[in-house]
Amino acid sequence: MSGEFVFVDPDFDLTDEKPQAAAIAAPLPTPRAIEWKPWAVVLSLAAVWLLVWSQLRPFADWFSYQLLGLAPDTRLGGAVAFFLYDTPKILLLLGGVTFLITTLRSFFSTEQARRALGGKREGVGNVLAASLGVVTPFCSCSAVPLFIGFVESGIPLGVTFSYLIAAPMVNEIALALLFGMFGWQIAGLYLVTGLTIAVVAGYVIGRMPHVEAGVEDFVWQLQLDDMTQAEVRPTWEQRFRQAARGTREIVGKVWLFVVIGIAIGAAIHGYVPEDAMAGILGKDAWWSVPVGVLVGIPLYASAAGIAPVALALTEKGAALGTVLAFIMSVIALSLPEMILLRRVLKPRLIATFIAVVAAGILLVGFLFNAVI
């Protein structure tokens, strides 16, 4: 995820759409007209999107069975149809959901989150922090300044952690992919359990004795100026433009992973025998959940590459809880983010952080395997 460049002094925000001459010529604030134009563009694009969406299955079938002449019940036929259907489907979804969420996010900022969380007690604060973690734009490369900013504003450490866990774990790419491949129920489940883990893990960390001692000393010694900055309310056109830019960036960054992931998924779909995974990744293999979580911690893959493989594995008998736990572990606990956080947290607290979050994911994995 990448953020939008924020101008401290709006005077410097000179975009090509906003020539200076116009600003001088029209000094009076005109009442905000209904912005029908950007909406018209976005809505017609949405219509095109839906049209393409509805033609995906017929197209994939036509292409693999008519044009290529493959039989639907052969291994190759199954794999090719899987790939041809899922690749455009996931890319479309990824684009659509990312656009929606980036538009939604233009209403929130980390600054607002910090202000909203200031003075909140633990408990309420943890819930609010985890929810804000989902809707505010977040990039793991900003984790450090964000952490310091939160701590400096007097937000309790546990609440800060709730935010830091939720923000990367429940992200638009993961939600879009789970929705596309497993359906809205699983995506919803992921959202709810991800939030729960963030709330509980943050609360637990905050309750630990001497947790403050785990933060590098310089953080407490920083004296920061008042960081509140004036915020300008963007127009719809600006929101949509930003969202389009963000979507292009994200899709451009992950599409290759999606294609590779789906290709692997398609191969599994076509060539791995039914129930091959039941023995090693099935419900009865309880140990596969902790193994999945452990393997997931150092793995740093985009959710985009993991989800298609995960889907194919569940088709072959892998238990859903095991697969979900693995996905969560890969996304929420990544080595690069830990290395960044190391600059503000001592190793002991990083270890605690990983252990508490991993324990939460483990519980979710076992719970799903037991329930579903």
Next chain:
Amino acid sequence: MIIKILGTGCANCKRLKRLTLDVLKEMKVDAQVVEVTDIPTIMSYGISATPGLVIDEKLIGYGGVPSKIQLKQIISRFIARSCCG
């Protein structure tokens, strides 16, 4: 002119640095580009997201990479200021 890129080496920080160098080259402006990676120093500018862009000790913006056009306009404004007070 001294341009500071505040950041701990994230992808956007590197992109911002590259963009800045490109723009300076294109505009034929001679400026010093400094990367600031020390966290207390970065935080002293009061940013809540990296990278941050600082020109002659003035914080221009943070949290992303501006477009090329925006960056050009920002720099040309600084040039205009330094020449004519």
